[in-house]
Every structure is written in structure tokens, then in C-alpha cells.
Amino acid sequence: MTKRVSNSRRAFAKSILMLPAAASVNAGVQTSGGNSEPKVLRYAFRVAETGFDPAQVQDFHSSSIMGNIFDAPMAYDFIARPAKIVCNTASALPEVSSNFTTITVRIRPDIYFQDHPAFKGNRRELVAQDYVYSIKRFYNPKFKSPRIYLLENSKLFGLSELRAAALRGSKFDYDREVEGIRALDRYTFQIRLGEPAPRFYMLLADNSFLGAVAREVDEMYDDKQMLANPVGTGPYRLVDWRRSSRMVFEKNPGYRDDIYAEQGTSGDAVAAAISAQMGGRKLPLIDRVEVYIIEENQPRWLAFLNAEHDLVDEIPYDLANLILPNNKLAPNLVKRGIRMDRDYRASVDMALFNMEHPLVGGYSADKVALRRAIGLAYSVDSEIRLVRKNQSMPSESPVSPLTAGYDPTFKSEMSLYSPARAKALLDSFGYVDRNGDGWRELPDGRPLKLEMATQPDQLSRQLDEIWRKCMTAINLNIDFKPAKWPENLKNSRAGKLMMWRLGWVAAQPDGDTFLGLGYGPNKGQANHSRFDLPAFNKLYAQQRTLPDGAERAAAFLAAKKLFVAYTPYKFVGHRIETAVFHPWVVGYRRHSFMRAMWKYVDIDNGVKAERAA
Numbered sequence: 001m002t003k004r005v006s007n008s009r010r011a012f013a014k015s016i017l018m019l020p021a022a023a024s025v026n027a028g029v030q031t032s033g034g035n036s037e038p039k040v041l042r043y044a045f046r047v048a049e050t051g052f053d054p055a056q057v058q059d060f061h062s063s064s065i066m067g068n069i070f071d072a073p074m075a076y077d078f079i080a081r082p083a084k085i086v087c088n089t090a091s092a093l094p095e096v097s098s099n100f101t102t103i104t105v106r107i108r109p110d111i112y113f114q115d116h117p118a119f120k121g122n123r124r125e126l127v128a129q130d131y132v133y134s135i136k137r138f139y140n141p142k143f144k145s146p147r148i149y150l151l152e153n154s155k156l157f158g159l160s161e162l163r164a165a166a167l168r169g170s171k172f173d174y175d176r177e178v179e180g181i182r183a184l185d186r187y188t189f190q191i192r193l194g195e196p197a198p199r200f201y202m203l204l205a206d207n208s209f210l211g212a213v214a215r216e217v218d219e220m221y222d223d224k225q226m227l228a229n230p231v232g233t234g235p236y237r238l239v240d241w242r243r244s245s246r247m248v249f250e251k252n253p254g255y256r257d258d259i260y261a262e263q264g265t266s267g268d269a270v271a272a273a274i275s276a277q278m279g280g281r282k283l284p285l286i287d288r289v290e291v292y293i294i295e296e297n298q299p300r301w302l303a304f305l306n307a308e309h310d311l312v313d314e315i316p317y318d319l320a321n322l323i324l325p326n327n328k329l330a331p332n333l334v335k336r337g338i339r340m341d342r343d344y345r346a347s348v349d350m351a352l353f354n355m356e357h358p359l360v361g362g363y364s365a366d367k368v369a370l371r372r373a374i375g376l377a378y379s380v381d382s383e384i385r386l387v388r389k390n391q392s393m394p395s396e397s398p399v400s401p402l403t404a405g406y407d408p409t410f411k412s413e414m415s416l417y418s419p420a421r422a423k424a425l426l427d428s429f430g431y432v433d434r435n436g437d438g439w440r441e442l443p444d445g446r447p448l449k450l451e452m453a454t455q456p457d458q459l460s461r462q463l464d465e466i467w468r469k470c471m472t473a474i475n476l477n478i479d480f481k482p483a484k485w486p487e488n489l490k491n492s493r494a495g496k497l498m499m500w501r502l503g504w505v506a507a508q509p510d511g512d513t514f515l516g517l518g519y520g521p522n523k524g525q526a527n528h529s530r531f532d533l534p535a536f537n538k539l540y541a542q543q544r545t546l547p548d549g550a551e552r553a554a555a556f557l558a559a560k561k562l563f564v565a566y567t568p569y570k571f572v573g574h575r576i577e578t579a580v581f582h583p584w585v586v587g588y589r590r591h592s593f594m595r596a597m598w599k600y601v602d603i604d605n606g607v608k609a610e611r612a613a
Helices: 006-016 060-066 128-137 159-167 200-205 215-220 269-278 297-305 317-323 331-335 365-377 380-387 419-428 458-473 485-493 512-518 534-545 550-566 605-612
Strands: 040-045 074-076 085-087 102-106 181-185 188-192 236-242 246-251 288-293 339-344 347-353 392-394 449-454 477-482 499-505 569-581
Touching (some): 040 297, 085 200, 102 200, 128 159, 128 188, 128 215, 297 458, 317 569, 365 550, 365 569, 380 458, 449 458, 458 477, 485 499
Antiparallel strands (some): 347 499
């Protein structure tokens, strides 16, 4: 008999009534002119960073740092819901041709990179050629960019050929002009695409991806040194880095005149209150930002409770019932003036199967049956209810709420828990216990032992136990191999892992980023499963060229069904995340797609001193 994850669905239905919770704002802010005390924002990541070079780094936490150092032409209105793209360094929104193949961007003059020895004492202005150079960097093979697929999939004229020449042994020629990306004048650049890409402009709103890098800096350092020496035009600069421990950033003294102009969306009371309070103020407002790496939930939460940290941008799952009883902020926290902001995270949590691994990979019926059986035997309800404390909703496909392509009516076996069906599948394809040791063997009699990469933290250990229990229930032997997250990420990209749990977070409000998890040419980049099915690849390529509408929705649906049928991933859940912050944190609001929130937030030192007294 099958069982749907009804408990989690009921919990989700109840919690969704709370989205978004109103985040109140303070009545007044102590400006830096009225208080010599520096304004410092302190908080922690639960996962270590990998580095700070847009061309070399892809992970969410590192991107959340880079978004505050580098500048893309566009950005998101920080307080607008749903997501709204606005100008950043650009003087106007991009000019997009009617066939979605030509994008022209004009940037503002008098924007400067932070001071750096590479500029030899000169003030270095941002120009169009910097964006041309920065996009070309992704194609330089020496960087092994994990995000090049976002550009290659759109076929920028001439850039893949430039890369191919370098792969054949030629020096990568940055000076060779190509039609795909070129400067038309000092402040204008143009992108030419080989096929229609109606949503390509969204990439231009990601500071952590298409933020401008200066050629002089790039030529001063090798690829490894670039990871530790980010130099951008953004509001903050790195001043101290203790890898996997602490990062310190200070306000960029040469940052441009940037005035808070966020408007939000009509009818959004929270956005209106923040806009009224913050509007017209010169950014950034905080002098210093300190980010710590604290992998375990308890010490991270205690640092917040003790006011050593100012916010927790994602409350720990194992403390959710304590912090959010019945999805309302606990009375003891309310009494302290602590506030919360709650919203979806445009994300999916999943377990991948390496499709090139001899044990769990492959496209034959027996291999598909093994992966589907593993998926059916895994209790999504247990993960969401016991570990994530109902701060997630079950996944039917990778495509998340808040993104185009998400369909709340789509149902699949991804959320289905049926050990009986799992056992029947394994039995019918010859995965049986032949030697009487209690564990199933492969159809040819060889040992069958699953190996899942994991991390040495409490959350991972809890998930390990659920996986072990579920696999044991269907007589599958599984081992867990712990390593630090950056090491697992590196090994996964190289195709060295059999199975691994990870999350994927969208940087744009579009489901393409989730379908990209299965696109064959994205292997070793977004496609950690190394799934490569011609029928899926065709659908993925097709939907990229289509405007939003019925035809694209049909391609999405067909691609989702192939994901379910072949099971290169076991999709588990889409997160609902809650941030909590002290009363002296002003103007904060969670944003699913923006990787640059520091400059929009203030610290009221007056309130902080009052609370400490």
C-alpha cells in the first residue's frame, strides 16, 4: 500500500498562510554622522566559502559574498515581491531585439573600481570593455568555469570558437574581437546570440556572475590568487579572509553616489514601510561586515541569542519548533524585539545519482529500476517532518515556486513513499539476496553497496540516518563518506561521487536553472548527475528559445516527466526559509534571487546600545 506525504503537505498548507510575514521596521535610524561608533553587521554561514572569482565560483554562499563586491549592469529591487529587475551600473534597461538575439547595454559614466595596486595609483573607471572582458573570462579554459554553460547554452557568436582554439593549445586571445560580445563605444556593449534567448537579460542582474572584473587585476594574479583577491566596483571590499573561518569586509571608500530608491510593489505594506524609511539615503549604510563559518546549528543560534551576531538568514531546522512554534515567532523572541521575515527559497533539495557510475548509473531498464526503487524507498515525509521541521514542501520535480515553469498541479512519484513498490521493482529486475547475508546483490551476483557522500555536521548526520533506515528497510546496504562541503563539490563536478545530497538555488526567477540540472552539455557544471539523454537535451534546448507561454509550459512538462522516469536525482523538497534579526537591524528583507543585500541594510547603534544596557 502506498503512502503520500500528507503530513508535510498539511504542514505546508498551514505554513503558507504565513508567507510573507510582515517584517516591521524601526521608527528611526542612528546615522553615522550622529554616532562615531562604526556600524557593523555580523552573521554566519553554515557552509564554507570556496573563493571570490565570478568565473571560477558557483556555490551559493560564495556568490552571496561576491554579489556585494562586484557590479552587474542590472540588479533586483531589494524589497519588491515578486522579483523586479532594475538598473544597477546601467543607465537604462537593456535594449532587446524583437527576436531576442541582440542585447544592447549602456552603462553610466563615473563608476570606479576600488583602489588597487594593479591600477598604479590611478582611479580606474568602469567602462563597457570591462564587461566584454569579464564575459570572455568564462571561456578561458584555465578557469574551468562551472557557470560557463549559462553563456554557452545561448551561443554567443565566436566565443566558443575562442575557447576551442585555447583548448587546442593557443593562448586565449582576449583582444580578438568577436561578434558575441563587443564594446560599441566607451559606455555601450552589445551581446549577439546564435539563437533566441528571451530571458538572457536576467543574467545581467547577477552581480556574482556577470559583475565586472578589471583586466589589470586579472593579469596581476594567477587563477588561484584571483579567488582571494576580488576587486570590483561594488559597495564593499574584502579586507581579511581566514578560509573556512571568517571573512571581513569594509565599505568601499570610492563607491559611487548610490541613493536608496527601492520602491517595492504596489499594495505591499512591508515594502512601503521600508521604502519610506530608507528612501533617499546614500548607500551603503554599514561600515563593516563580518561573516563567520559556523557549521553546527547550536553555536550559530547561540551567537545570535547572545547578540554576537545580528541576524540568522536561515533558521536552523532542528530549532524551528523552538523559534517558530506553529510558524509564529516565539513570544520570548518577540519580547526581545527580534523580528522575522519568511518566504520561499527558490530552491530544491535532492540526492544525485552519478549516471556514469557503474553501480547506480546507466539508462538500461535494470539501472533505472534501481534508482527508482531507491527513490520510492526514501521517506520524503521523514526528512521534511523530522529534520526540516516542516520548513519545506515536497518536490514533484526540480522546478521551484517563485520561478517560471513551476506548476503546483503537477504530481509525480518523487514525493511518493512506497517500500513495497521499491521491493517489487528490485525483485523483478534481479536485485535479490543470493548469499543470505540480508543484503541484496546485483543481478549478476556481485555485491551491491551504495555509497553516499555527506558532510560532518549535525544536519547531514540526521539525514544520513533517515537514508540508512530507508535503505535498510528494502535490504540495500549503504555507506556514508563524510567530507567538507567544498571537497564534495569538487569531487562531484569531477564525477567521482556515486551519490550525494545537495541543494540547488535559482539566481533568476525562471525554472530554466532547474532543468539545467539534467542538460547533457552541463556535465560537471550544473549537471552534477551527468545525466545525458538526447530526448531531454532536445526539450531543454527548445524551451530556452521559447517565450513564456503554453508551448514553453508543454516543453517543461515533458522534461519534468523524463526527470521522474529516469531518476538521475531524487528530488526531495523546496525550502521555506525564515530569517530572524535583532531590532537594531533595519531595512532587512529576504530576497530569493539577489546576492547583494548588505548595502540596503542598516545597523542602528542607538537601539543596539539601549538593548545592551
